[in-house]
Amino acid sequence: MVEKVKDSSFYSNLSNIIMEISKVNDLDSAYKTLSKISSGLIDVDKEFFFKISEEDKVQEIFRTAYDADIEDMIIWSNKNLDVSIFPEENFSYVFVPIFSLNTKHFVYTAITKEDDFSNEMMMLFRIISFMTGNLFENLVLYDKILNKNFIIEKNKNFLNSILNSTNDSIVVFSENQEINFKNEKYDNLDEGLQQELNSIIQRTLDTEKNQSEEKEIEDKFFSIDSNFLEFENEKNVLLVIRDISGTKELEKMKKIDKMKMEFLSMMSHELRTPLSAIKAYSDTIIDSYEMLDNETLMEFFRTIQSETNHLSRLLNDLLDFSKLELKTLHLEKTEFNINELIQEICNTLEEFSNNNDVEIIFHKNESIKVFMDRTRIRQVIFNLIQNAIKYSDKEKEHRFVEITTEIKENNIIIKIKDNSIGIKSEDKEKIFDKFYRSDTSLTYEIQGTGVGLSIVKDMVELHGGTIELDTELGKGSTFILTIPRGVENE
Ligand code: ADP
DSSP: OOOOTTTSOHHHHHHHHHHHHHTOOSHHHHHHHHHHHHHHHSOEEEEEEEEEOTTOOEEETTOOOOOGGGHHHHHHHHHHTSOEEEEOSSOEEEEEEEEOSSOEEEEEEEEESOOOOOHHHHHHHHHHHHHHHHHHHHHHHHHHHHHHHHHHHHHHHHHHHHHHHSSSEEEEEETTSOEEEEOHHHHTSOHHHHHTTHHHHHHHHHHOSOEEEEEEETTEEEEEEEEEEEETTEEEEEEEEEEOHHHHHHHHHHHHHHHHHHHHHHHHHHHHHHHHHHHHHHHHHHHHGGGOOHHHHHHHHHHHHHHHHHHHHHHHHHHHHHHHHHTOOOOOOEEEEHHHHHHHHHHHTHHHHHHTTEEEEEOOOSOOEEEEOHHHHHHHHHHHHHHHHHTOOTTOSSEEEEEEEEEETTEEEEEEEEOSSOOOGGGTTGGGSTTOOOOSHHHHHSOOOSOHHHHHHHHHHHTTOEEEEEEETTTEEEEEEEEEOOOTTO
């Protein structure tokens, strides 16, 4: 409680005033404090807080009734910016303008029965006038800042909710690769991918240019757009990461569709070629049988036989392919010597390799017993050796395909190495896809359907094995089969 000025010293009143004012922290309590300080100095019967507009319109802030006659005095006090006392018959008006350097806030008006206003009291009211003025100025400014902060916060929340509602992960990295901003989606992003972002961030910072790339992580595809941002002299990188697995899947399906169509037209062509040959040779035999000598006849029969074999291989491929697709292919495992099987394949392909000038090198060593589906494994190895010969490099003087076998733990490892045309690194995985044929002019010259390696891979996997490829374009390829040797009654 502020002591009455009459009963206490000027300085203790002053310190009380300062203390009361220092406790104020909002506009509401500022009015109450002013009222309290005033009542500490004089006996206040009634009090008003008048706001005066620029056009000198008077308005009581708390909308209480007042005598309109005093309006002129209020306006005068507001202009004069000094504490003034207007004595009436039984009471006095005390006008205290509350102002600061920039603003006239309001005029505090008290009605009091007091009639003795000492110099000290006037001085104290002047101090109140000035200090409360500054207090109001600060509180108004503070309110404005709060309001501004609120608006900024509101805008920030609005932007955040927009950034959180997108399906993209958005993140901003500083030059030190620390996160300055991220949306919620970024937090849910695969950790493996988060770790893969360093290189694109660094590249963006180094080049100061936007970058974009695609990444595949655990069967999912992501597009990453990296944007260089310079903000207040600081370098930042804004990343927008989008899951494009769906689009990729669609692209893949479209591609498979296209490949299927190509496969169909290729298959028709592949079937027609041996069929035409068979027809032409058999027609000639029937039409000119008597004119043909035995040797020519035999040559014709051989051609018919070889074309029939080719035709039957194509049809078998087709049949296997559809069985694998329908998952109706079952293995019939028996025990056999794998080296003997490979030797047999080499013998069968001898003529083909001679025609293509490719040497087959197979060091048939000790017998290795395996328990597998002999027909299917024959098909796998046959296909790989045949490909090595088919895709041999005409530019090379000595062309070869070398086959080795070895046992490692419970697996048999078969390596089929060639120095043929090799495979582009980007085709390394794709060549095992159905219908895929490498996009090179060399491949176009060679007959094929693009299903061979996909069948090979499926057959190896059906045996619980794997197929790896080590290749270099122009140098050659090594296909490495690792297949469990298998045990009886498996
Ligand atoms: P095809 O031989 O009928 O085209 P494959 O599935 O057997 O089908 O092979 C797929 C593609 O892989 C081939 O078109 C060829 O481009 C490539 N390829 C396969 N084997 C080899 C090899 N040994 N050397 C080079 N390219 C090969």
